[in-house]
Amino acid sequence: MRGWLSALLPRLWLSRALAWPLWPLSLLYAAVTGLRRGLYRSGLRRSTRLPVPVLVVGNVVAGGSGKTPVAMALVQRLQAQGWRVGVLSRGYGRSTRDCREVLPDSMAQEVGDEPALIRRHCGVPVFVASRRAEAGQALLARHPETDLLLCDDGLQHLALARDLEVCVFDDRGVGNGWLLPAGPLREPWPRAADLVLHSGEQPAFAGFRACRTLAAHAQRADGARLALADLVETPVLALAGIARPERFFAMLRAAGLRRLQELPLADHQDFEGWQPPADAPAVWLCTEKDAVKLWARHPGAWAVPLRVELDAGAWQALDAGLAALRSPRVP
Structure with a gap:
């Protein structure tokens, strides 16, 4: 039932005529x-303010919009600028419920595939x-050198105070609104945001582009690399457990x-007990998000890294916001 609804609702959300019931x-x-928002605005419920700046990357539309690749691109940019970054997440789909650190050998099932990635x-x-x-409190206690926290998802998580917000959209825009x-909206749009990014090819409204491209190679669990150009005539099983698998397939075809x-x-496919098609070719290509789970059972699968590059104007807007956060503050 849940799978049927998850497939039907996105189609309904494209039109008001079908969704009006x-x-x-x-x-x-x-x-x-x-x-709920009113309780936070009035102060009857309070957001927790952490002692370092918090940048939230999320979306207002249900379903994936490419926010995690954007978050990783932002982390790398922040590191290059000298920030000591930590990342927070709820760990969607994980089997555990406690607060825990994601370690290099953590199982994706226990911490979530996106945090593991x-x-x-x-x-x-x-x-x-x-x-x-x-x-955030646990991370700062374990890694006190951290001077900026990036929250992957959480625009609607008002219990955490934030300093900057990045809202990511794909080609669906806001759907039927x-x-x-x-409809697909978790909250009304438009709303205030420090940076609006579009990860798709046809932005529905104003904002900056976050262009997504595949790397020219795939990587295996043991670190081996394989050029995509070497697979042009090779039968390949392309699998993707992401919000919009067709985008991954289209990029492979474009390569x-x-x-x-x-x-x-x-999306967030659990590969526990999963079996490939009987007629699957010997070479498998998957997304990096799938690989953190798939490699535990099929280490021979090849993951194709995704590259994200923001418009120059987006970096300038982000840098301007970050500049104001450089000065230390009292918790």
Whole structure:
């Protein structure tokens, strides 16, 4: 039932004509979320302010929009500028519920696939917890040298105070413009944000571009590399357990791969007990997000890194916001 709904709702969210029966439920959702925001604005509920600046990268649209690759690109930029970055996440889909550090050998099932990917890709401290403030406090206690925290997802997590907000959209924009469940919006749009990024090819409104391209190579669990150019005529199983698998497949085709067997999987696919198709070719290509789980059982799979580059104007806007955060403050 859940899988059926997850496939149907995104189609409904493209049009109001099909989604209108759910509109009364959107009014209820608006009332509940509006009351929650009002409690924080009035001070009846308080956000936790951490002793270092907090940058939140997230979205207002349900489903993936490319925020985690953007978050990793931002971490690398911040590191290059001398910031000592830590990353916070709730660890979506993990089997545990405690606050814990993501280590290089942490199982993705225990910490979440995206936090595991960020830790492996960026090499920065990463903590997961349902309460992001708890994750931040634990991270700062373990890594006191950290001077900036990036929260991967969490625009709607008002319990954590933030200094900068980056909102990421893909080609869906805001869909039909309605709130959940009649539309894709988690909160009304437009809303204030320090930086609006579009990870798709056709931005629906003003903002900066976050261009996504595949690396020219794939990498195996043992560190071996394979040029995509060497796979042009090779039968390949292309699998992707991300929000929009077709984008990964399209980028592989754009890289010249001609003999793809495309296998779209559920977002955050759990590969426990998963079996490949009986007619699967010997060479498998997957996303880095899938690899952190798939490699535990199929280390021969090849992960294709994703590169994200922001418009020059986006970097300038971000740098201007970060410059104001350089001075130390009292917790």
